[in-house]
Amino acid sequence: MLHEMVIPWRSPFFHPMLPDMRILVTGAAGFIGSHTVLELLNAGYDVICLDNFANAVSDDKGEAISLNRVAELTGKAVNFKKCDMNDEKALEEVFKGAKIDAVIHLASLKSVGESVARPLDYYRNNIVGSLNLIGLCKKYAVRNFIFSSSATVYGSPEKLPITESCRVGFGITNPYGQTKFMLEQILTDVGKAAGENWNIILLRYFNPVGAHPSGRIGEDPNGVPNNLMPFVSQVAIGKLPELTIHGDKWETKDGTGVRDFIHVVDLAKGHVKALERALEENASIGTEVYNLGTGTGYSVKEMVAAMEKASGRTINKKVGPPRPGDVASAYCDPSLALEKLGWKSELGLEEMCRDLWKWQIDNPNGFNAA
Numbered sequence: 171m172l173h174e175m176v177i178p179w180r181s182p183f184f185h186p187m188l189p190d191m192r193i194l195v196t197g198a199a200g201f202i203g204s205h206t207v208l209e210l211l212n213a214g215y216d217v218i219c220l221d222n223f224a225n226a227v228s229d230d231k232g233e234a235i236s237l238n239r240v241a242e243l244t245g246k247a248v249n250f251k252k253c254d255m256n257d258e259k260a261l262e263e264v265f266k267g268a269k270i271d272a273v274i275h276l277a278s279l280k281s282v283g284e285s286v287a288r289p290l291d292y293y294r295n296n297i298v299g300s301l302n303l304i305g306l307c308k309k310y311a312v313r314n315f316i317f318s319s320s321a322t323v324y325g326s327p328e329k330l331p332i333t334e335s336c337r338v339g340f341g342i343t344n345p346y347g348q349t350k351f352m353l354e355q356i357l358t359d360v361g362k363a364a365g366e367n368w369n370i371i372l373l374r375y376f377n378p379v380g381a382h383p384s385g386r387i388g389e390d391p392n393g394v395p396n397n398l399m400p401f402v403s404q405v406a407i408g409k410l411p412e413l414t415i416h417g418d419k420w421e422t423k424d425g426t427g428v429r430d431f432i433h434v435v436d437l438a439k440g441h442v443k444a445l446e447r448a449l450e451e452n453a454s455i456g457t458e459v460y461n462l463g464t465g466t467g468y469s470v471k472e473m474v475a476a477m478e479k480a481s482g483r484t485i486n487k488k489v490g491p492p493r494p495g496d497v498a499s500a501y502c503d504p505s506l507a508l509e510k511l512g513w514k515s516e517l518g519l520e521e522m523c524r525d526l527w528k529w530q531i532d533n534p535n536g537f538n539a540a
């Protein structure tokens with residue numbers, strides 16, 4: 171299903187009524203990338219997908235399994251190229267090979283713990299890789315740029331719910347979070363460059379969970395998951411013995427941490443809405459920033475109970491000490507995204523757990539067994 175890329179002109183299958191735009195997605199084969207590519211294809215965009223397989227699985231032909239499944243689900247061809255953002259020459263070939271209208275930049279190393287152990291790898295990969303990409307956007311006059319940022323930039327939140335104007339950059343406890351914060355700073359300055367007319371949108375994700383309802387694509391963490399919901403679903407299916415709840419004496423409704431969990435399909439649709447804003451005629455918005463969350467906080471205990479209901483299984487758990495660097499509560503006010511992008515989350519806790527469970531039982535070993 172995958173086409174070798176480099177298409178110097180519009181595909182002959184391009185429908186004239188659909189948005190006549192070609193979007194480059196980096197990190198396209200990952201959890202958020204694959205769901206975003208699916209929504210872009212369904213919205214009629216022409217998509218070029220890049221990934222270096224740092225957090226995605228390739229088949230024996232070197233194709234991305236997740237994106238092959240996206241091709242299956244959408245009935246559309248997916249243009250994929252293996253490419254590392256640090257390989258500037260290879261990246262430039264992509265820009266030379268096809269006229270690109272916008273970039274959605276998701277490629278990033280993302281493990282919090284690993285970033286503490288390997289800070290240079292994180293700074294080199296996330297910062298230098300992004301600088302290469304932004305530089306090529308400038309050189310090839312691609313002015314529409316959507317960046318995957320994170321609620322982690324709020325560090326220890328100054329108030330709840332978190333609005334976009336809340337303080338950022340204080341209390342970030344790890345290099346992964348610092349790279350997101352630094353890239354926000356860089357993109358904010360780039361967006362102000364006189365006469366360049368950038369449309370840059372920083373999307374601050376809260377806690378993406380769930381999977382596509384088909385059960386064909388979902389989150390496939392390397393090794394033992396760090397994040398709550400992939401861990402919980404692996405306990406439910408019996409791959410991991412027990413969940414450790416990181417503290418139950420937080421100042422929250424039931425003592426466990428509270429987060430703004432958002433269905434990955436809602437998050438993916440947020441990218442399409444952000445893209446529409448950047449592509450508006452004569453937009454020239456500089457840099458804008460949006461929270462992508464539901465606005466509702468659920469506790470760890472509530473998430474575990476919801477997953478027990480969805481799976482019909484008991485989830486073994488014990489309470490351990492608080493995890494260093496954690497905060498008690500983080501949930502957002504998503505109203506700016508509704509006002510300016512016309513986006514809001516539509517799927518609730520039940521759908522998040524239902525779809526995560528379907529993905530887990532249909533793919534007990536993630537994409538590896540495929």
Ligand code: UD1
Binds near residue numbers: 282417427428493494
């Ligand atoms: C974490 C990262 C954040 C990153 C985000 C990506 C930290 C400190 N923060 O956010 O930088 O952008 O993932 O999605 O790592 N929990 C348990 N037991 C577990 C795992 C988690 O009790 O085995 C609890 C945590 O203490 C927290 C909640 O579940 O209260 C959510 O944790 P997690 O899924 O790791 O997300 P964040 O910490 O919000």
